[in-house]
Amino acid sequence: MATTRKTTRTKKCPDCKGTGEITETVRVGSVRKARETTDRQAALCLTCFGTGRPLT
Template identity: 45%
Template sequence: MARKTTTRTAKKTAPVKPPPCEPCEGSGQVAITVRVGRKRRPVGQQDGICLTCFGTGEADS
């Protein structure tokens, strides 16, 4: 008895999305404390680029 062979199509997998960066939580920006005066007292915060992911918001593996 002859066996029937069929060609199977390769299943496409979804691209794997890297996890979000932990320090910036995926936003790409972190809060940096602004210090002023001779005693360098903190007066507020401003947004700065995340140095862990360089603003991409994705964690490196």
């Protein structure tokens, strides 16, 4: 008799939704007077380190 194969679902990272990248706001100026601009840049997700799955 053949056994049925169960597929395991991997959980997606809640921060990046499984893509491995997030967007960050660009800040300009010195540390004391840093202001945010309307520009965004891609950054590596620190929750999953770019894998798309939570590490825990």
